[in-house]
Amino acid sequence: MNRRVLAITSSVVVIVLLAVACAQPTPAPTAPTAEPAPAAKGTLQTVLERGKLVCGVHGTFQGFGFLDSAGKWSGFDVDFCRAWAAALFDDANAVEFRGVSAQERFTVLQAGEIDVLSRNSTWTLTRDTELGLDFRPVVFYDGQAMMVKKSLVDDPAAGLADLAGASVCVQSGTTTELNLADQMRAAGAEYTPVVFEDQNAAFQAYDEGRCDAITSDRSQLATQGQAVLKDPSAHIILDVVMSKEPLGPAVRHGDNAWGDVISWVVYGMIQAEELGITSANVDSFLTSPDPVTRRLLGVEGDMGKKLGLTNDFIYRAIKHVGNYGEVFERNLSPYGLSRGQNALWTQGGLQYAPPIR
Secondary structure, three states, rough: OOHHHHHHHHHHHHHHEEEEEEEEOOOEEEEEOOOOOOOOOOOOHHHHHHHHHEEEEEEEEOEEEEEEOOOOOHHHHHHHHHHHHHHOOOOOOOOEEOOOOOOHHHHHHHHHOOOOOOOEEEEEHHHHHHEEEEEEOOEEEEOOOEEEEEEOOOOOOOOOOHHOOOEEEEEOHHHHHHHHHHHHOOOOOOOOOEEEOHHHHHHHHHHOOOEEEEEEHHHHHHHHHHHHOOOHHHEOOOOOOOOOOOEEOOOOOOOOHHHHHHHHHHHHHHHHHHHHOOOHHHHHHHHHOOOHHHHHHOOOEEEOOHHOOOOOOHHHHHOOOOOOOHHHHHHOOHOOOOHHOOOHHHHHOOOOOOOOO
16 A cells, blocks of 8 residues: 555544544533432430430349339349440439330330340340341350259259259240250250240249249349249259350440440440449549559540540449449349359459450
8 A cells, every 4th residue: 555545544534533523422411429318316316315315124133123112223234224324424313214024125126115225135146137136245144044942853963854844934035945945855854844924923933833943044043032932942043054145235236336335334344343443432543643544434535535425434334333343242242143254354254344445
């Protein structure tokens, strides 16, 4: 191809390309990017605006959640509700208690009728994944046990196989009922379950002789046995541990800011016990030179602000309610419950607070 032909061909190609380009439609103007939808109001903001905490508790479980005839609430789980209220409002009484049954406890939390559930509830995989809940720190490590009349079995070292043919009172709608079936089957022991919706009704039936044994968390058998049975000395709790029962508060799934508040108040109460800080002496620690203590009590650092609270939120909880050990001693020690696994990690237990820094 000579140079003249090449030049003509090149000119034609350029003309064609320009024509195609001119024929393309003008792009439509890009629509402005929509503003992201505002986030739904979280529980923390709702509670702060309301001015009080709504806490779901047991109601008839002495030692953990109990409403007496004078209308006074008491118990281990109840005191954690008060500690959260104190951290939020500097007022341990800025809390409304709602007694909830085992059957309704998760539903009322899901529905937003309560802000937090503090009702001796076991953390399990199924509950954690299927109920739209998040469990927070384990405040009480427990295990299922069996109480029997000494007239039936008088050796606490007896096993479940020794209960073959027995009738066992148990509350429905709980992990207790499922564990009973699993463990008795594993022991090869046939038994007759006597099922009740209410644990107090189960204890009453057991005390009246309508079943030979009763099963529940060891803590519940110890406290209710002392409080409800006509003659506690006529009964024993077998040594066998039928399950792991990590008990702790629960919040709605995905509400992380609120869940963090629930968690770090608990951790602060555990850390306070480790440092020897109590409701009686907490003010004397405000001048401590120890940086761990100063951050814990809000004297320095912005630990509270990171949670959307005042920096002295843990100080408030300790001042009004006490540290973890005080809450345990006040509510559970009178029933003969020892710290056991619920001792601090420095004393051979499982209670351990992540660093507050």
